[in-house]
Amino acid sequence: MTPRPTVRIVLADDERMVRSALRAILSAEPDLEVVGEAATGAEAVSVVRERRPDVVLMDVRMPEIDGIRATEQILATLSDPPRIVVVTTFENDSYVYDALRAGAAGFLLKRAEADALVQAVRLVSHTDTLLFPAAVRSLAAEHARAYPAPPPWVARLTCRESEVLRLMAQGLTNAEIARRMEVGPATVKSHVAAVLAKTGTRDRTQAVIAAYEAGFMNAR
Amino acid sequence: MTPRPTVRIVLADDERMVRSALRAILSAEPDLEVVGEAATGAEAVSVVRERRPDVVLMDVRMPEIDGIRATEQILATLSDPPRIVVVTTFENDSYVYDALRAGAAGFLLKRAEADALVQAVRLVSHTDTLLFPAAVRSLAAEHARAYPAPPPWVARLTCRESEVLRLMAQGLTNAEIARRMEVGPATVKSHVAAVLAKTGTRDRTQAVIAAYEAGFMNAR
C-alpha cells in the first residue's frame, strides 16, 4: 500500500476511560496521532478549532453541548472542517439520523473492534465513498415506506383523474377544483366518482388517505 | 496491527475493463485475493455460490439480473453469506436505497481512490459498525421530513380529539367513529368541530391532510 500521511485525531468523550482506551488503540498505529482530547461538547469545538485535526471521534452524550450540536457547530464555523465520526453505544439510537443530518462523516459503535476502529479512522480521513448499513437499513426501510411501490390503481388513473386527486389531496372542494381546472363542477364530480371507483374508496377523505399511503403526494 | 487473514473477493461487473482494474488494485495487496469474476447478475450468484468469498464487489447495472437482485438472491439463499459492496458511478442513484434494503453491507463509488477501495474492502470484510453519508444524508433529510416537528396544534388537541382525528384519518365516518369510540354521534360531531377549529381546517379532508403533513399518522 502507498505510504500514508499521518492522520491527526481529536477525541471527544466525557469519560476519561473511553478516551484513554481510544488513544491507546490509535496511538499504536504509526500513521495515526491523537492531537487533542475534549470532555464536553463545548470543549470539543474549541479544541478542534485550535488543533485542526483530520478526524474527530465524537461521543454523542456529553455535558453542556451534545455531540450532535458540537458537530453542527464545528462544521458550520470552520472552513475545511475535519471529518467527524460520531461514536455511540447503540446503533438504534435515534441519534443516528440527527448525526447524519448534522453532517457527520461516519458512525461508529463503541463495541467496534480495535482493528475496525483503526481502519475506519484511516478510511474516513480521506474519503467519503462508502456507507455501512445496520442503522441505515432502517432508514432505507423508511424510504420504502415513504415511496412505496405504486398500487395498481395509480397507473389506471387518467390524466385528469390524477389532477383531480392531487387537488382533492390539497383539501379543495369540488367547486374549487372546477375553478382551478377551468371546467364545470359536474365534470369534477364525474372525475371524483371515477377516482373513488378506481381507488376503491367511498369518499374523498378515504381517497386522499389512499393517495398519501400510496406515496402519490410525495412524487411532487 | 494484528496480522490479517486473507480476504477472498469476487468481482461482478459487466465491463471487463472495470474488473481488471479492480483486480489490479486489489491483487497488489498481500492480504486480498480475487477468487472469482462475473459479468452478469446470474453469473455472480453462481460464482459466489461456488467460490464462497468474504466480500463481493457488485456492480449495479448488469445484464439479465441487476446487482440489487443478485444481492437479494445471494443473501437469501446462502447461509453465512459474503459481505456485498454495491459499486456504482453516481452516489445519488436511487439504487442506493434499494441496495441498502437488499442488504448490501456497503456502497462504493467507482471514482473512489485505490487506497480507499482497498481499505473499504478490508473494513467491510469483518465489521459492520460504520456508515458513511453523502447519499445517506438525503435519507436523513427524508427522515426529517417524515417526522417533522409537530405543529403547535398537535399539543393542544385533547385526548379524545386526538382519537377522533386518528380515526378520521383512517377514513371513518362520524357514525363509525361514534361506534368505535362507544359514544353518541353528536359527541363525535363536537370533537370533529373542535379538531377542525384547532387545526384551522374547514372539513375533515383538510384535517386528515393536516394530520398526515404533521407526521401525526407516522407516530404509530
Place this chain on the structure above:
DNA sequence: ATCCGTCTCCCCCTGACGGCGGAGGGGCCC
C-alpha cells in the same frame, strides 16, 4: 366504419357533514 376510452356536462335524490347555539356533569385549581 365502428368501437372504446376520455373528457365534458346535465338532472335528481339522499345522506353525511359542518355551523350554530345550547346544556349538563365531572374534575381540577385557586
Place this chain on the structure above:
DNA sequence: GGGCCCCTCCGCCGTCAGGGGGAGACGGAT
C-alpha cells in the same frame, strides 16, 4: 364556592358530496 376545561349530548339547517342515471364530442385503435 366559583371558575375553567373536558367530555358528553341535543336540535336545526344549509351545504356539499356521492350514487344513479345519461349524453354529446373527440380521438385512437381495429
